[in-house]
Amino acid sequence: MSDNRRKFLKTLGIGTAGALATPSQIWAQAATPLQAALTDLKSTDTSEAFWETVQSQFRFAEGLTYFNNGSLGACPKPIREATLNFRDILDDFPSKYMWGGWKDEIEEVRKKTAALFSVSEEEIALIHNTTEGMNLIASSMDLNAGDEIISADHEHTSAVNPWKYWQASKGIKLVSPILPMLPKSVEEIVDSYRKAITPNTKVISICHLVNTNGMILPLKEVTKMAHEQGILVAIDGAQATGMFTIDLKDIDCDFYTVSAHKWLFSPKGVGIFYAKQESQKHLKPLIVARGYEDTSIRRLENYNTRNLPEVLGLGAALDFRNSVGAQKIQDRTYDLKHYFRDKIKNNTKLVLKTPALDSLSAGIQVVEILGKDVKEVKNRLFDDYGIDSRPMSTFGLNAVRLSFAIFITKKQIDTLVVALETIANS
Numbered sequence: 001m002s003d004n005r006r007k008f009l010k011t012l013g014i015g016t017a018g019a020l021a022t023p024s025q026i027w028a029q030a031a032t033p034l035q036a037a038l039t040d041l042k043s044t045d046t047s048e049a050f051w052e053t054v055q056s057q058f059r060f061a062e063g064l065t066y067f068n069n070g071s072l073g074a075c076p077k078p079i080r081e082a083t084l085n086f087r088d089i090l091d092d093f094p095s096k097y098m099w100g101g102w103k104d105e106i107e108e109v110r111k112k113t114a115a116l117f118s119v120s121e122e123e124i125a126l127i128h129n130t131t132e133g134m135n136l137i138a139s140s141m142d143l144n145a146g147d148e149i150i151s152a153d154h155e156h157t158s159a160v161n162p163w164k165y166w167q168a169s170k171g172i173k174l175v176s177p178i179l180p181m182l183p184k185s186v187e188e189i190v191d192s193y194r195k196a197i198t199p200n201t202k203v204i205s206i207c208h209l210v211n212t213n214g215m216i217l218p219l220k221e222v223t224k225m226a227h228e229q230g231i232l233v234a235i236d237g238a239q240a241t242g243m244f245t246i247d248l249k250d251i252d253c254d255f256y257t258v259s260a261h262k263w264l265f266s267p268k269g270v271g272i273f274y275a276k277q278e279s280q281k282h283l284k285p286l287i288v289a290r291g292y293e294d295t296s297i298r299r300l301e302n303y304n305t306r307n308l309p310e311v312l313g314l315g316a317a318l319d320f321r322n323s324v325g326a327q328k329i330q331d332r333t334y335d336l337k338h339y340f341r342d343k344i345k346n347n348t349k350l351v352l353k354t355p356a357l358d359s360l361s362a363g364i365q366v367v368e369i370l371g372k373d374v375k376e377v378k379n380r381l382f383d384d385y386g387i388d389s390r391p392m393s394t395f396g397l398n399a400v401r402l403s404f405a406i407f408i409t410k411k412q413i414d415t416l417v418v419a420l421e422t423i424a425n426s
């Protein structure tokens with residue numbers, strides 16, 4: 001072989017023996033900046049200084065304090081860099097990487113994702129977002145006129161509309177129990193679901209953490225009750241995944257679907273779909289393309305040409321998460337929640353609209369300033385303090401939704417509380 005040809009093949013990532021560069025070589029190339037940035041984060045330290053180091057891995061627009069992770073997550077710098085590297089590798093040799101060159105890396109991401117939920121990689125499909133996952137479930141079900149789906153009043157439109165659209169022509173009924181807004185116990189919520197079940201119920205479609213007021217729904221209890229009556233359970237995990245540890249084997253649901261671009265801080269447009277091995281028989285691909293005959297769960301993620309750099313970016317996001325530590329992230333989320341709630345508890349003008357119990361809420365808290373319109377509060381937080389929040393006005397809420405992600409420091413919460421108090425007193 002001539003020197004020129006050897007050099008050419010080397011640039012393409014093809015060794016002299018004609019073999020593709022190994023998966024680990026490609027991964028290492030993309031992940032190098034990530035690994036370097038993470039070295040500092042592996043300490044067992046949980047001090048505010050440690051969390052400031054975590055925060056330094058994120059980048060926001062000048063002057064912005066981002067309490068709006070529930071709307072869309074922020075991607076840390078090393079994950080952005082890793083994803084850009086994957087994009088470059090792909091665009092240097094598109095056909096190679098889109099059509100099989102990254103097969104092993106994708107399987108690696110699937111394994112890391114399965115570990116996140118304590119399930120098998122044969123139960124994980126890598127999709128685009130929660131909306132797609134809910135459509136996949138709703139479009140798959142062979143339901144008949146008179147069959148009922150339970151979908152409570154706090155469900156997100158992305159989890160309700162697919163049922164309406166895919167099942168409307170069949171005459172199925174959407175049953176929508178009204179959930180308590182500020183439950184004092186898990187049982188209060190379970191009871192709402194218990195009362196909604198009839199002999200016609202086929203599926204309970206339930207959110208893990210509702211986007212309205214941050215309430216966590218009791219999945220394990222509802223799933224147990226549903227399965228005792230032969231009802232399938234489909235979960236919208238968009239707001240929960242990444243905030244705290246989730247063991248899907250323990251919850252025992254049939255389906256769980258996630259947007260990784262929220263609390264897992266992945267690149268945008270990457271989602272996760274879990275289907276319990278025994279429940280996969282109910283599912284049909286939403287998009288039919290090459291590979292649809294595959295009997296494994298991979299048949300649900302075959303879109304032909306797709307966003308592979310972002311999928312590999314999810315792998316980087318999971319590495320980032322594991323380097324910080326899942327338990328530390330969960331503990332920090334609850335620490336920030338308690339810190340915020342404690343700071344405002346004696347102010348009678350600031351009213352929390354999120355249940356207090358840790359089993360019923362975590363990193364999203366919703367607060368009303370008595371006597372102030374939420375739109376004004378949202379605008380003043382942003383205009384006067386650079387704080388981004390989400391105004392919530394459904395369900396009679398007149399409150400801002402605040403997200404306490406791991407890049408938020410206690411100093412920023414202090415500023416937030418001063419801002420809320422100033423607006424309340426004005």
Ligand SMILES: Cc1ncc(COP(=O)(O)O)c(C=O)c1O
Pocket residue numbers: 070071129130131132156158159207209210211236238239259
């Ligand atoms: C509870 C819930 N479900 C589903 C979605 C839809 O997420 P995506 O647009 O990533 O599909 C959201 C988005 O905010 C959400 O909060």
